Amino acid sequence: MNGFIQHGSITTLEHVLCVAWITFRICRFLKRDPKEAVRGAVLHDLYLYDWHDPIGKGDGKHHRFHGFTHPGMACRNATRLFSLTEREKDIIKKHMWPLTPIPPKYTEGYIVSLADKISSLQETLHISTEAQRHARLLRHELMEREKLRKDSEGRGEEEEEKNEP
Ligand SMILES: [Fe+2]
Ligand SMILES: [Fe+2]
Numbered sequence: 001m002n003g004f005i006q007h008g009s010i011t012t013l014e015h016v017l018c019v020a021w022i023t024f025r026i027c028r029f030l031k032r033d034p035k036e037a038v039r040g041a042v043l044h045d046l047y048l049y050d051w052h053d054p055i056g057k058g059d060g061k062h063h064r065f066h067g068f069t070h071p072g073m074a075c076r077n078a079t080r081l082f083s084l085t086e087r088e089k090d091i092i093k094k095h096m097w098p099l100t101p102i103p104p105k106y107t108e109g110y111i112v113s114l115a116d117k118i119s120s121l122q123e124t125l126h127i128s129t130e131a132q133r134h135a136r137l138l139r140h141e142l143m144e145r146e147k148l149r150k151d152s153e154g155r156g157e158e159e160e161e162k163n164e165p
Contacts, residue, residue: 007123017135022115037108040091
């Protein structure tokens with residue numbers, strides 16, 4: 001997700017972290033448990049292509065209908081990787097409402113849909129916000145952890161090779 005642009009210069013990873021942060025703040029304001037809403041927000045755009053690409057180089061498909069098709073794709077990808085609750089699945093599938101006609105079933109779905117629109121507007125208008133600063137820090141932290149994980153895997157393989165007879 002970090003390799004694809006969402007809006008302006010913001011990657012999809014930064015975008016979902018931003019949406020998660022805004023979602024968290026709205027849930028806290030409404031005194032609601034943020035767990036499922038934040039998980040839904042983090043996973044709501046789990047597709048791996050640049051939707052600006054008119055010919056869809058990634059998978060050879062057109063991205064003209066991206067707005068309608070990506071919620072379902074994100075939900076399938078998320079379900080393959082994680083165990084999701086019905087509420088989390090609904091949040092992901094309905095986050096483009098009202099562009100997609102079926103409204104969210106739960107309040108959390110409306111919260112994530114609203115957070116997504118707020119974040120997208122800020123990204124498009126290049127408005128720097130607290131959510132973006134948090135998202136940037138979190139993305140940096142995730143990248144550092146990923147680098148450390150890869151380094152330690154590499155060291156593990158080297159050790160294995162050394163120990164081979
Ligand atoms: Fe989306
Ligand atoms: Fe989004």
